[in-house]
Amino acid sequence: MNDLLQRALDVATGSGAAYADARWVSRGTESLVVKNGALEGAESSTSEGIGVRVLVDGAWGFAGSARLEASAVEQVAREAVAIARASAVARGTPVQLDDTPPAVATFRTPLSEDTFAVSLDDRLAILFDADREMSGQAEIVSRRGHIDAGREHKIFVSSSGARIEQHLSETGAGLEVTAANQGEAQRRSYPQSNGQHVTGGFEAIRALDLAGNGRRIAEEAVALLSAPQCPAGEMDLVIDSSQMALQVHESCGHPIELDRVLGMEASFAGTSFLTLDALDHLQYGSEVVHIDADATAPGGLGTFGFDDEGVPAQNVPIVSAGRFVGYLTSRETAPLIGRRSMGSSRASGWNVIPLIRMTNVSLRPGSAGSLDDLIADTRDGLFVSSNRSWSIDDRRLNFQFGTEIGWRIRNGRLAEMVRNPTYTGITPRFWGSCDAIAGPEAWTLWGVPNCGKGEPMQTHRVGHGAAPARFRGVQVGVGQW
């Protein structure tokens, strides 16, 4: 493979590219879905190919192909150069890459038990056990459990001399149950909607104890059918750790992508309120809010050795004591703010170019103790858990989230369950109202396996650590019910 990749570089530079890189990626996945007591889906997939990216006269060109014979790889390199030349019809400021030194290195995800090596019988036993726990109530209309595994072997080379080989391993699992009656349908998930996903091995799946939580979520789904509607108004809001992860994702993770800030995503998901003048100046949140982007976090779904431009994984501050201090960057964009790439340029596969993507963008734990401590410290409010809906405007300011379940908090205790909870806010005001974050004992590093960005759309895997947190005076119960 190294010879083929080198051939791609030689053809690209020989055809006029001032810079070229080539990635070979082989990705395999296995997924199992047990639904309503039956194995509904068992699938193994593989995809392998090469992508060549070139800079010609300061403009990018990219081509990818699954064909790996030498003639096809040479054709891909020539096509990338031709495409870059076509860009000159409407070229902007010539691209200048930063001075990241070319690395020669390898990386392998640490794991104890390779999910691919765990027998189908053992994996299915976990799902069937959990399915049995979710069954037994007449109102349950759908039960679903899944276990997923992914592995990626990739080699990156560049005309600057980088040679990087990585073996990444991921795994994930989750449960979802739906209850319905004549007029209502309600869903509960475990451990969060879409399950939990990590880099690592099957030890993470065993630790989830799916069966031990199946009955509880089924009972909660049924109870939600007759629970009162979430009240409307301004209220103190305690958000569980997994919903906090999505809150960070939408209102911090996306707006700190520097390509978005520079308008490169304007025609798709929009721009960002975190414009260049905000860096090191804007008070993004209250002083208890600390957020970092850590591609080195053990087990994070956004953890790797090097990004897809050959930049080493790093941990960088994003929000420090509430102040906005850092972006996610690439080799093309970092010099525009006088910095070197912090290593977040990632491609979802061989067939697409790297874009600035989240790594593990995490809210650091606070000092408010456990979730129980946080609730005990709240006189009157609402506690919400597990994401159900999500929406944010094209500058990442006005957001609205729905969760699967909520409870009123009265006098420091969880009181009655409420259904269809929603809350809405404006990003900096909302984060400015954060007055307490639970401690390390309540902090979880969640995986989001379905983050979409770019055209053509790339679905990528990112991580967010978070602990439950409290926000004062939030608008809840949006809409007419």
Add this chain to the structure above:
Amino acid sequence: MVDPVEALLEQALARAPTPEAEAVYQAHDSALTRFAASAVHQNVSEHDATLRVRLVDGARTGVASTNRLDDEGLRDVVARADAICRRAAVHPDPSPLPEPASARVPAELGLAIATRDASPVLRAAGARAVIDAGRAAGLEVSGAFLTETNAIAVANSRGLRQSHRGTQAKLLTVMMGDDGRSGYAQATASDVGDIDAAAVGEEAATRATAMAHPIDLEPGDYPVILDHYAVQVLLEYMAYDGFSAQALEEGRSFMQLGERVMGDAISIWDDGLDPSGLPSAIDYEGVPKRRVDLVTRGMATGVVHDSATARRAGVSSTGHGLPAPNPWGPLGWNLFMAGGSTPRAQLASGIRRGVWVTRFHYLSTVHERRAIMTGMTRDGTFLIEDGQLTRPLRNLRFTQAIPEAFSAVAAISRETRLVAAEYSGINARVPALRLDRFAFTGATASEGAG
């Protein structure tokens, strides 16, 4: 000469060690030129093809896929599917592979040679035309120009043999300027020759220019005009949880067959064979697409089926299956809404105070059973006063049960327009709608940091 794709599928079936098998070939040749800050910043091309093999041994099933289509890849994919099938749990209620249809579908419906052969130079010229239109209006231009060819071929051990190839071209732009100006336009067609890049640029530039100095509007219920782009995305989201037989089975759908779910004037259907959409003649099980009338004059009249939901419901598949294994159920992705009798330019006539919405951004379903959705307006929101668009508005958030909103239809535009989804592939030919009430529940911050 034997078609190489047909030969590949026959080889896959011949290697199957199980009594029944299905082989699905999907190829994707796609090129996209993306521009931002009034310059091309991304220019990409991709060629990929995947073979998916489903092996069925009585009540056991295994599925594997690969994009390695040589002999070794073929051997490997069959072996992986077989390994899963042998060890899979017995399904208590297995769904059989579909039987062959009586006739082959039009295999190249919606295939345009000009799109298939589109060059990066052609796409860059289209980008240039859009950029020029925006620059002339003093706007910063972003957008994307896509040309792609998609092929699917399906064969199974029951004798089913079907294939289809189609093309899509899509050009979209967002133009922005000082003082809150922002405008959107999109054109999509099977044939790239039907896309007028200059017209797309002009539409967006005109809209953006009209958006200068937007004002705030107090959230509340207002009469609303939803332009074509806004209507498409509402149908797209109803397709996920509303128009699917599986969603209906599981009590998640707002559809109650035989009951009134929307106003008299609303008719919605799915038709993969209508060339005025973006045709897709078969589904991923090789079943020919049938027109399905989903909502007829306000009554819920049908949902889309794949083989599994059709068997459970005692009906035939309508040709809306996704690739196996598919726990998510069927999906309609060739949607249509009937046009009305009012010229689009007259839709606002008679509205004392209302809102014109060009498009919605980032929808999410808040409550599936009631089809309550939330999202933001974007790139062209205007105040209507006494039948005229008088002022641009800052973006608004809505939280609204869509069937309820579609029950209060005051007028439907005579003109319909084909609108491509942003990324899902659920395209729709739709009119613009005038609704008596639409619930706006919030507004974006008037300044960046709120």
